[in-house]
Amino acid sequence: MAIDVPENVVVSKLDELASWCRKNSLWPMPFATACCGIELMATGASRHDLARFGAEVMRFSPRQCDLMIVAGRVVMKMLPVLQRIWSQMHEPKWCISMGACASTGGVFDTYSVVQGIDRFLPVDMYVPGCPPRPEQLIQAIIDLQDKIQREGTISGREFATRSRQERKRALVELPVITLPRGASHLPHGMRVE
Amino acid sequence: MIDAATKAALSEAFPPIAWTEFRGDTRAVVPRDVLFEVFKRLRDAHGFDLMVDITCVDYLNYRGAEDRFGLVYLLASTHTNERITLRVFVNEPDLSVPSAVALWEGANWLEREVWDMFGIPFEGHPDLRRILMPEEFTAFPLRKDYPLQGRGERHNFPVLHREDA
Numbered sequence: 232m233a234i235d236v237p238e239n240v241v242v243s244k245l246d247e248l249a250s251w252c253r254k255n256s257l258w259p260m261p262f263a264t265a266c267c268g269i270e271l272m273a274t275g276a277s278r279h280d281l282a283r284f285g286a287e288v289m290r291f292s293p294r295q296c297d298l299m300i301v302a303g304r305v306v307m308k309m310l311p312v313l314q315r316i317w318s319q320m321h322e323p324k325w326c327i328s329m330g331a332c333a334s335t336g337g338v339f340d341t342y343s344v345v346q347g348i349d350r351f352l353p354v355d356m357y358v359p360g361c362p363p364r365p366e367q368l369i370q371a372i373i374d375l376q377d378k379i380q381r382e383g384t385i386s387g388r389e390f391a392t393r394s395r396q397e398r399k400r401a402l403v404e405l406p407v408i409t410l411p412r413g414a415s416h417l418p419h420g421m422r423v424e
Numbered sequence: 425m426i427d428a429a430t431k432a433a434l435s436e437a438f439p440p441i442a443w444t445e446f447r448g449d450t451r452a453v454v455p456r457d458v459l460f461e462v463f464k465r466l467r468d469a470h471g472f473d474l475m476v477d478i479t480c481v482d483y484l485n486y487r488g489a490e491d492r493f494g495l496v497y498l499l500a501s502t503h504t505n506e507r508i509t510l511r512v513f514v515n516e517p518d519l520s521v522p523s524a525v526a527l528w529e530g531a532n533w534l535e536r537e538v539w540d541m542f543g544i545p546f547e548g549h550p551d552l553r554r555i556l557m558p559e560e561f562t563a564f565p566l567r568k569d570y571p572l573q574g575r576g577e578r579h580n581f582p583v584l585h586r587e588d589a
Contacts, residue, residue: 307558308557308558310581314584317584318584340572340573341572341573342565342570342571342572342574343574350583351583351584352583353584353585390586
């Protein structure tokens with residue numbers, strides 16, 4: 232049965248519409264602790280102009296943000312603050328680990344620096360560099376937009392999928408448990424797709 | 425470089441002080457039991473009114489070293505621009521050193537930092553707490569027998585996942 236659709240009507244999936252809205256209005260939470268923060272400021276400023284990608288509204292309240300950009304090294308004393316800010320952000324939310332220090336600890340291989348924030352937080356994009364150029368951060372945001380468009384759902388189901396839960400090398404002490412399909416008693420926090 | 429008369433007066437009052445000179449800097453190794461007296465005399469009689477810095481060196485496994493910790497006090501006189509370096513050597517198990525806070529208020533945080541990093545207790549300090557590391561930290565990280573990457577203190581934070589955020 233053919234439906235007569237007028238020319239000014241677009242048919243799409245609700246998921247894609249929601250993802251399209253979300254990806255083009257990312258509100259970054261600038262968690263800038265070191266020199267990467269300077270590059271983050273440069274990215275937001277007029278020369279590189281993050282507004283071209285709809286992500287220029289830096290908010291210093293986590294309750295208004297949906298993209299946390301961790302720019303710079305995070306020390307162990309700072310980590311509870313970082314985790315609290317992440318917890319205060321509303322879903323759906325994403326995290327960019329900007330620079331070598333946030334991603335791996337960088338040259339600060341010491342007792343006081345977190346060796347990669349992905350040990351304690353979920354991270355969507357890693358930006359290498361020390362510090363990264365603004366172009367690299369912009370590329371990370373573009374890639375994140377692609378990721379949001381590709382796998383985003385209006386209910387946020389994509390955050391519960393197996394691939395998003397896989398632990399990084401630092402988290403081998405918390406492995407993803409492989410369970411037979413249909414198992415009824417899952418450990419806390421584990422889901423089987 | 426300090427005034428020759430100051431040096432002579434101090435040498436006479438405290439004979440155990442060992443003096444050295446290096447490129448115009450006067451350095452003195454002071455025994456711990458007369459340290460506070462030397463401080464008091466330097467401040468009251470010779471005009472050293474500024475405690476510039478307090479720091480510490482751990483000489484564990486250091487070539488030719490006889491003592492474990494060497495505390496370094498940098499003093500200055502804002503009137504005559506004289507500077508003097510005082511050094512005190514302490515060994516385990518008794519690492520305590522008299523606090524200089526009663527003489528220079530500015531020594532407060534400097535001594536807290538040395539306590540935090542090296543575990544040197546300053547006797548008579550009004551508020552000897554950690555200043556850089558978190559309160560529940562138990563080690564003294566700048567000691568040479570502390571591993572560079574730590575012993576895993578504070579790595580027990582909860583890991584936040586997507587599904588429970």
